[in-house]
Amino acid sequence: MTAPRLDFWYDFSSTYSYLASARIEEIADDAGVAVRWRPFLLGPVFKAQGMETSPFNLFPVKGAYMWRDVARQAADLGIPFRQPTQFPQNSVLPARIAMLGFQDGWGEKFTHAVYHAAFADDRPMADAGVMRDVLSGLGLNADEVLARAQSDEAKAALRQQTEEAQGLGIFGAPTFTTSGGELFWGNDRLPQAIRWAQRHAAA
Amino acid sequence: MTAPRLDFWYDFSSTYSYLASARIEEIADDAGVAVRWRPFLLGPVFKAQGMETSPFNLFPVKGAYMWRDVARQAADLGIPFRQPTQFPQNSVLPARIAMLGFQDGWGEKFTHAVYHAAFADDRPMADAGVMRDVLSGLGLNADEVLARAQSDEAKAALRQQTEEAQGLGIFGAPTFTTSGGELFWGNDRLPQAIRWAQRHAAA
Numbered sequence: 001m002t003a004p005r006l007d008f009w010y011d012f013s014s015t016y017s018y019l020a021s022a023r024i025e026e027i028a029d030d031a032g033v034a035v036r037w038r039p040f041l042l043g044p045v046f047k048a049q050g051m052e053t054s055p056f057n058l059f060p061v062k063g064a065y066m067w068r069d070v071a072r073q074a075a076d077l078g079i080p081f082r083q084p085t086q087f088p089q090n091s092v093l094p095a096r097i098a099m100l101g102f103q104d105g106w107g108e109k110f111t112h113a114v115y116h117a118a119f120a121d122d123r124p125m126a127d128a129g130v131m132r133d134v135l136s137g138l139g140l141n142a143d144e145v146l147a148r149a150q151s152d153e154a155k156a157a158l159r160q161q162t163e164e165a166q167g168l169g170i171f172g173a174p175t176f177t178t179s180g181g182e183l184f185w186g187n188d189r190l191p192q193a194i195r196w197a198q199r200h201a202a203a
Numbered sequence: 204m205t206a207p208r209l210d211f212w213y214d215f216s217s218t219y220s221y222l223a224s225a226r227i228e229e230i231a232d233d234a235g236v237a238v239r240w241r242p243f244l245l246g247p248v249f250k251a252q253g254m255e256t257s258p259f260n261l262f263p264v265k266g267a268y269m270w271r272d273v274a275r276q277a278a279d280l281g282i283p284f285r286q287p288t289q290f291p292q293n294s295v296l297p298a299r300i301a302m303l304g305f306q307d308g309w310g311e312k313f314t315h316a317v318y319h320a321a322f323a324d325d326r327p328m329a330d331a332g333v334m335r336d337v338l339s340g341l342g343l344n345a346d347e348v349l350a351r352a353q354s355d356e357a358k359a360a361l362r363q364q365t366e367e368a369q370g371l372g373i374f375g376a377p378t379f380t381t382s383g384g385e386l387f388w389g390n391d392r393l394p395q396a397i398r399w400a401q402r403h404a405a406a
Contacts, residue, residue: 049264049265059252059253059374061252062252062374062375064372065372065374065386065388068386069387069388069392072395076395169264169267169268171262171264171265171268172265183268183271184272185268185272186391188389188391189272192275192279
């Protein structure tokens with residue numbers, strides 16, 4: 001019997017991915033479900049649907065609601081949240097770094113630190129200086145990681161992961177996928193996705 | 204102290220409104236929250252955002268997901284669901300009739316019956332014959348109700364309710380509004396909206 005597993009697809013600029021990142025470990029651990037963290041880029045995914053920016057910017061009345069909704073949800077979760085000055089942020093740099101982090105074993109703590117910088121401290125994640133602070137704060141060699149993040153290999157790894165997301169039919173973030181190709185979109189669906197992974201763990 | 208109250212804004216063509224309609228009474232009763240059912244039309248609301256049809260049709264990959272998601276949610280709720288042949292259905296006629304129903308005291312049971320016709324039996328709600336069957340099935344004088352639904356008064360009542368929804372910043376359905384102007388969008392937010400209504404009942 002294969003252990004139940006869930007893939008957590010997220011973009012660093014996504015507010016609801018931030019909410020999911022703050023609760024997924026506890027929920028999955030309690031349920032005995034292993035989580036694979038899969039950063040990807042929403043930009044190409046939105047573009048393929050004919051959108052040049054976040055739907056929250058394209059539909060302003062929905063966007064205004066989103067800010068209120070995320071603030072309420074963050075309060076319920078007991079996590080800090082401040083509406084960032086810019087939205088969406090360019091998330092290419094942190095996503096490339098995260099790909100390295102998941103190779104090296106520090107991807108999850110890096111993700112938490114970037115989300116905190118972006119949505120608690122309103123710092124620009126596309127800024128190399130901000131990334132340097134985040135990496136140093138985790139005890140990593142920031143210069144070395146930033147250099148590797150500019151390599152063709154790191155760029156290709158993120159591109160490939162984003163293409164895999166599109167191939168799975170992912171159209172937003174966060175998305176949770178389970179074995180058997182079942183897809184759940186949105187932080188709200190996390191508990192249901194976890195139950196699905198438990199029930200459908202391959203025998 | 205005013206009793207806690209929630210307004211439930213729904214469109215008859217909305218799949219997630221159907222899901223909400225199936226569970227709102229039990230959840231609200233258990234919580235001691237009174238619910239006011241407010242049918243309205245999503246068409247003008249989408250049009251004001253620059254959309255000529257449902258976003259689930261404008262963004263097909265999201266639409267495909269929606270059908271899967273609603274089927275899963277309906278299964279979890281233990282209610283029947285079949286993807287209707289046409290989507291979205293024109294919901295003007297049932298919405299006008301519902302406005303009369305809430306005057307006369309049969310609005311809720313009429314709403315349940317229309318949703319069942321549409322999403323369990325795949326019957327076209329814009330068809331006067333279908334509405335006649337639904338009304339007769341509730342023991343009502345179908346001819347009399349259908350005639351009243353074509354009156355200027357019934358048309359104006361629905362138009363006014365839809366304008367009120369837009370004035371509240373409603374951009375989709377279902378939406379729940381509570382005193383103090385707090386707005387919650389989507390069936391997923393129903394429990395949170397109920398808790399908000401309880402906590403913020405005017406002293």
